[in-house]
Amino acid sequence: MRINPFYESTWKSVPPINSEVRSRKQSALLPLAPINASPVPHLTSLYHFSRPGYYGKRSYPGNCGGNIIRDLLLYFQPRNVFDPMTGSGTCADVCRELEIPCLSKDIREGFDASNPASFESLNSKRFDFIWAHPPYWRQKLYTMMPGDMSRTDSLAEFLESYGRFIKNCAALLTDGGKFAILMGDYNDRAEGFVSLTYYTKRLAFEAGLRQCCTDIIRFSHGASSSRKVYRSSFIPGLHDVCMVFEKAGN
Numbered sequence: 001m002r003i004n005p006f007y008e009s010t011w012k013s014v015p016p017i018n019s020e021v022r023s024r025k026q027s028a029l030l031p032l033a034p035i036n037a038s039p040v041p042h043l044t045s046l047y048h049f050s051r052p053g054y055y056g057k058r059s060y061p062g063n064c065g066g067n068i069i070r071d072l073l074l075y076f077q078p079r080n081v082f083d084p085m086t087g088s089g090t091c092a093d094v095c096r097e098l099e100i101p102c103l104s105k106d107i108r109e110g111f112d113a114s115n116p117a118s119f120e121s122l123n124s125k126r127f128d129f130i131w132a133h134p135p136y137w138r139q140k141l142y143t144m145m146p147g148d149m150s151r152t153d154s155l156a157e158f159l160e161s162y163g164r165f166i167k168n169c170a171a172l173l174t175d176g177g178k179f180a181i182l183m184g185d186y187n188d189r190a191e192g193f194v195s196l197t198y199y200t201k202r203l204a205f206e207a208g209l210r211q212c213c214t215d216i217i218r219f220s221h222g223a224s225s226s227r228k229v230y231r232s233s234f235i236p237g238l239h240d241v242c243m244v245f246e247k248a249g250n
């Protein structure tokens with residue numbers, strides 16, 4: 001293969017990768033957001049705040065900072081919230097601060113959000129806003145409970161369970177209610193790169209939802225992987241994606 005001389009010289013100027021010479025700079029110039037009537041002007045498609053806020057427990061595996069939840073709630077102003085995969089209770093803490101009633105559940109206490117039977121206990125309650133931060137398939141394992149989505153053996157099994165979960169939640173939305181899902185793509189040892197953000201949209205659309213605003217790319221500040229050194233070569237993923245859906249036809 002003939003190499004374009006420009007790239008060849010660029011490659012030659014790239015220093016060898018080792019911990020001494022690797023650049024670890026942390027600044028990027030973000031585009032200016034247009035001024036608009038949003039009550040949360042800093043909430044844009046690039047969510048880059050490095051402080052997680054004092055919500056939930058940072059030590060909980062898969063914990064997400066609460067500020068993005070807070071900003072979404074301030075933007076959409078729901079009357080009540082449902083968090084079916086609460087983990088360390090980040091969303092519940094945000095709701096407490098904002099004085100919004102919130103129902104929190106998790107498989108750890110026996111609520112399997114992928115099982116329609118679990119939802120019978122909610123007595124046909126409806127929600128203006130559902131916040132969900134599901135497992136990124138088996139990237140992190142959560143519990144040994146049957147039904148835990150992080151314990152599914154194959155991608156097909158995970159997607160089956162994830163699809164049922166999205167359908168169950170979609171049925172709980174009030175008219176105009178919003179369903180926000182935070183999800184990340186994932187590089188699986190056996191399956192390779194799995195675009196879970198693509199599957200999220202596909203399953204949400206199949207459940208009769210439509211996306212109601214831009215993807216929100218959340219910069220993954222504080223991810224444990226960012227402090228690791230790997231021998232292999234790959235393009236690091238430094239974000240996950242928050243997608244907000246509503247019932248199609250709203």
Ligand SMILES: C[S@@+](CC[C@H](N)C(=O)[O-])C[C@H]1O[C@@H](n2cnc3c(N)ncnc32)[C@H](O)[C@@H]1O
Pocket residue numbers: 056057060061062063064065084085086087088089090091105106107108111112113114133134135136142143147148149150
């Ligand atoms: C990414 S963590 C959520 C972390 C949370 N956002 C926080 O900040 O602490 C995913 C959660 O989903 C729960 N989970 C997995 N499968 C579930 C299921 N079928 N039903 C309900 N919860 C489930 C796990 O126990 C775990 O707490």
